[in-house]
Amino acid sequence: MAETRFVYADNAATTKISDAVFDAMVPWLKEGYGNPSSIYRKGDEAARAVLKAREQVAAALGAEPREIYFTSGGSEADNWAIKGVAHTFAKKGKKHIITSVFEHHAVLHTCDALRKEGFEITYLPVDDMGLVSVEDVKNAIREDTALVSVMYANNEIGTVQPISEIGALCHERKVLFHTDAVQAVGNLPIDVKAQQIDLLSLSAHKIHGPKGVGALYCRRGILLPNLIDGGGQEGGHRAGTENVAGIVGLGVAITKAMETLPERAARLRALRDRLIDGLLPIERCRLNGDREKRLPGNVNISFEGVEGESLLLTLDAHGICASSGSACTSGSLDPSHVLLAIGLPAEVAHGSLRLSLSDDTSEEDVDYMLSVIPGVIEKLRAMSPLWER
Amino acid sequence: MAETRFVYADNAATTKISDAVFDAMVPWLKEGYGNPSSIYRKGDEAARAVLKAREQVAAALGAEPREIYFTSGGSEADNWAIKGVAHTFAKKGKKHIITSVFEHHAVLHTCDALRKEGFEITYLPVDDMGLVSVEDVKNAIREDTALVSVMYANNEIGTVQPISEIGALCHERKVLFHTDAVQAVGNLPIDVKAQQIDLLSLSAHKIHGPKGVGALYCRRGILLPNLIDGGGQEGGHRAGTENVAGIVGLGVAITKAMETLPERAARLRALRDRLIDGLLPIERCRLNGDREKRLPGNVNISFEGVEGESLLLTLDAHGICASSGSACTSGSLDPSHVLLAIGLPAEVAHGSLRLSLSDDTSEEDVDYMLSVIPGVIEKLRAMSPLWER
Amino acid sequence: MLYSDKVMDHFTNPRNVGELADANGIGEVGNAKCGDIMKMYIKVDKGVITDVKFKTFGCGAAIATSSMATEMIKGKTIEDALKLTNKAVVEALEGLPPVKIHCSVLAEQAVRAAVADYYKRLGIDPGPIVGEIGDCHACSHDE
Amino acid sequence: MLYSDKVMDHFTNPRNVGELADANGIGEVGNAKCGDIMKMYIKVDKGVITDVKFKTFGCGAAIATSSMATEMIKGKTIEDALKLTNKAVVEALEGLPPVKIHCSVLAEQAVRAAVADYYKRLGIDPGPIVGEIGDCHACSHDE
Numbered sequence A, B: 001m002a003e004t005r006f007v008y009a010d011n012a013a014t015t016k017i018s019d020a021v022f023d024a025m026v027p028w029l030k031e032g033y034g035n036p037s038s039i040y041r042k043g044d045e046a047a048r049a050v051l052k053a054r055e056q057v058a059a060a061l062g063a064e065p066r067e068i069y070f071t072s073g074g075s076e077a078d079n080w081a082i083k084g085v086a087h088t089f090a091k092k093g094k095k096h097i098i099t100s101v102f103e104h105h106a107v108l109h110t111c112d113a114l115r116k117e118g119f120e121i122t123y124l125p126v127d128d129m130g131l132v133s134v135e136d137v138k139n140a141i142r143e144d145t146a147l148v149s150v151m152y153a154n155n156e157i158g159t160v161q162p163i164s165e166i167g168a169l170c171h172e173r174k175v176l177f178h179t180d181a182v183q184a185v186g187n188l189p190i191d192v193k194a195q196q197i198d199l200l201s202l203s204a205h206k207i208h209g210p211k212g213v214g215a216l217y218c219r220r221g222i223l224l225p226n227l228i229d230g231g232g233q234e235g236g237h238r239a240g241t242e243n244v245a246g247i248v249g250l251g252v253a254i255t256k257a258m259e260t261l262p263e264r265a266a267r268l269r270a271l272r273d274r275l276i277d278g279l280l281p282i283e284r285c286r287l288n289g290d291r292e293k294r295l296p297g298n299v300n301i302s303f304e305g306v307e308g309e310s311l312l313l314t315l316d317a318h319g320i321c322a323s324s325g326s327a328c329t330s331g332s333l334d335p336s337h338v339l340l341a342i343g344l345p346a347e348v349a350h351g352s353l354r355l356s357l358s359d360d361t362s363e364e365d366v367d368y369m370l371s372v373i374p375g376v377i378e379k380l381r382a383m384s385p386l387w388e389r
Numbered sequence C, D: 001m002l003y004s005d006k007v008m009d010h011f012t013n014p015r016n017v018g019e020l021a022d023a024n025g026i027g028e029v030g031n032a033k034c035g036d037i038m039k040m041y042i043k044v045d046k047g048v049i050t051d052v053k054f055k056t057f058g059c060g061a062a063i064a065t066s067s068m069a070t071e072m073i074k075g076k077t078i079e080d081a082l083k084l085t086n087k088a089v090v091e092a093l094e095g096l097p098p099v100k101i102h103c104s105v106l107a108e109q110a111v112r113a114a115v116a117d118y119y120k121r122l123g124i125d126p127g128p129i130v131g132e133i134g135d136c137h138a139c140s141h142d143e
């Protein structure tokens, strides 16, 4: 077996802050400590830094700066968008929301909370390739539908949803459209105007930015009630002293991620395909999610007879950081809701491996994973009572 | 006039991250980028760092680690506590909340939002010294009161409220008690058990920690509905990938702030008193807020005939960063609600100056401020049509 | 900064500050509750504003617009002074933040109020000449 | 790490993995839906467990508790083996995270199931001797 190497292949869970982002943040963690709301120069410098980041995020999405609201991450953005729209339209008697069964928990649990409050939620199915059908969205829209929320790309199996088509449909039917683009940003082209997206959530730590900062794009003209009330920050729509360093980091991260997108995505796709092609020959395994409509850096393969946690621990012992389902549900006994949604039996879902790549992933990393993983699967299967069958 | 010196005297708006905090954060912005929910070692290291910070925050408050929930700051903690209690008790028919007129906007605007939802809010007055009366709280409590929320120390005039008495009263009357301790933490002793505090909000950036991270202490047994739903972070009560570096920074900051509290507070009080005594001889000025029951680092003085913004800009030109009312309301045309609450006429409220000190403030800084401010007041009064009267 | 260099220049070194002992027109506008009062003193000689001074209680923009407005009307005829718009003052200051536009309105009004006072002292009804001075629309305070 | 060094040791180098060709008692417990299945093979000779092997589909804790449990019953009498509690396994492993306690319950059950099978093969009703094997209470899944 090859020598141990450290390979971080869990970039869908979180990424390493890039040097450019770190360097951009440091001044705001040091001397640039002014409060952006303060009137003196030290405050104004911070306000300008926040404004610049807002412009950067807006530019990356094809939005206007005033349509960007900084949040504490993707989860807050999802909660704010969905709860905000729900509560606004409830007043007009529109209490129906459409989403999909395989959204991130930040969307699903938000919808669950609304359901308990009396909202009606339609959870659209996904097909066995991990795709939501536009036809299903169309059929689900009703007179009292307030919002459609469908993720841009799934965090576990990386499948890319027909966002532009759903956007056009919602626009035509005059229903608001939110997309959780946490996994899409930096990996897929986004243009909120062309794609007719009304609300979009993103998070910095998935694109080599810092944890604890994200943004909500909210199309001009849509007025959401605040999730966090208080001071006049973010135009009075999201209170709290701005996380200046984090926001600056997000601005730099999204700029880098979007400006070199085609080259970066092409490189990632090549690595991804080599990994998939190298692993699929393993006996009784399957690639989860459509192979083409897929994030450039996502590999998700199920190995029968193998359980996820023991797979991850063994890979960790070999220096490989990977995931088996969504990061925030590890420790849960339930198999991934995403893999069940695409029709996997529970025991197969348990044995899934997600390898998610990023700009930090090298050819050598892929070589190493290909040299290690088959042996690990073999070892675990050798001790698995499900394998003998 | 003395040579220009840079004096940051707006520590109630935000503070500089201390070197110890910065140094503690850096590893988590660099190699320690694992997601705390991830199972491999890189994730677990991050989870341990978050746990350690949780223990540090708990220790500083006399709470248990599992009673601490990390948030994106003081505003989120305030919103979560108040909206959470309100919505929980509304189901039991308790829709009355008691707060004071001079809370921070994170509390006031949250209460306003609840009022629009149909809750009834009693806004307790404060006396001319800036103190809430326990008697008033007592008289305001009703059968259907769900929550009393009174800040520990006011952010503008620094007055310290009778928290222990209010805690005891609420406990006796079986009403939950929340306190916004954003300004108190690190400046006043806190023991949530002894003081019978049920919920407490704090923020890192006021105690030489980073912006964009705070915490809510929520006494064991109190179950709040989530403000941010999603992944299983914070025991399933606050979703979102943890801001590990920020949380670590908060842990170190609060530990430093609390462990040396008596010495630090004594030094600050001496600086504060010298500043107050040096400024009060200026004609027609007044100290706002009780002189004794006051944060160790807070000076708030109104100068008749002078308008706040022009005062701040002039001080800025002299290298002094100060504030005139709460940071997040600068840019507003309205005089501070806190100063109006203690009975100041609007035109006097406009001319208030808050100087807030911290460990970074030196004797020389105080000397410098005392050498500059009187001349600035004189210059502004010379051009003020209100002064001739 | 919040303000342009030009505003900061006029704020830091305001021109024509003070009172005018021999003023023959004095106008005061604004509202202390809102934090803005401007008082303008003019000396008119043969229809020309030969001297002008101001005193302002207000923000940086209020002081800078007062200063700029005095510069812009000094030496001008009354007719020209009345043509001074808040827009012209803002332009001369190279812009103001949106929230501060009301301060430039105050400066325009202060000039008109001073001219109105000048006419009143002469026993002339300023109404037809100066027009309505108007209120600040940025606030909803009553005097 | 999530797990103690002892758990990691047993996970990384599990003892007694495999099948036992001449087993005279085989127990299988758990539920693949939950991600945990343990199969235990015992060879009983004169009331003593002379050999034991296991195969486990499950998390790190499931594999480590299986391994530890086999070590703890190997060479013991059936009576002693039946006294093995999940608590004892957890202690021997120097603790398990709370969410993983159910895995140690599975290990205890696997031993009992294997012994029950041994009795059944002998035509003896295992009920009175082994007792209820019970279900995992950590999950609400139906088979």
Ligand SMILES: Cc1ncc(COP(=O)(O)O)c(C=O)c1O
Pocket (backbone or CB within 6 Å): A239, A240, A241, A242, B012, B013, B072, B073, B074, B075, B076, B078, B104, B106, B151, B153, B154, B155, B180, B181, B182, B183, B203, B204, B205, B212, B213, B214
């Ligand atoms: C008393 C008080 N409460 C709440 C806050 C809000 O804290 P944050 O800015 O961290 O949201 C502040 C400071 O801005 C404050 O002084």
Ligand SMILES: Cc1ncc(COP(=O)(O)O)c(C=O)c1O
Pocket (backbone or CB within 6 Å): A012, A072, A073, A074, A075, A076, A078, A104, A106, A151, A153, A154, A155, A180, A181, A182, A183, A203, A204, A205, A212, A213, A214, A328, B239, B240, B241, B242
């Ligand atoms: C699709 C998706 N949505 C939302 C989130 C939540 O983002 P955050 O962790 O920044 O709250 C994540 C990642 O955790 C995600 O992958």
Ligand code: FES
Pocket (backbone or CB within 6 Å): B333, C030, C031, C034, C036, C102, C103, C136, C138, C139, C140, C141
């Ligand atoms: S005079 Fe009231 S805001 Fe301008």
Ligand code: FES
Pocket (backbone or CB within 6 Å): A333, D030, D031, D034, D036, D102, D103, D106, D136, D138, D139, D140, D141
């Ligand atoms: S068998 Fe353990 S969780 Fe179901």
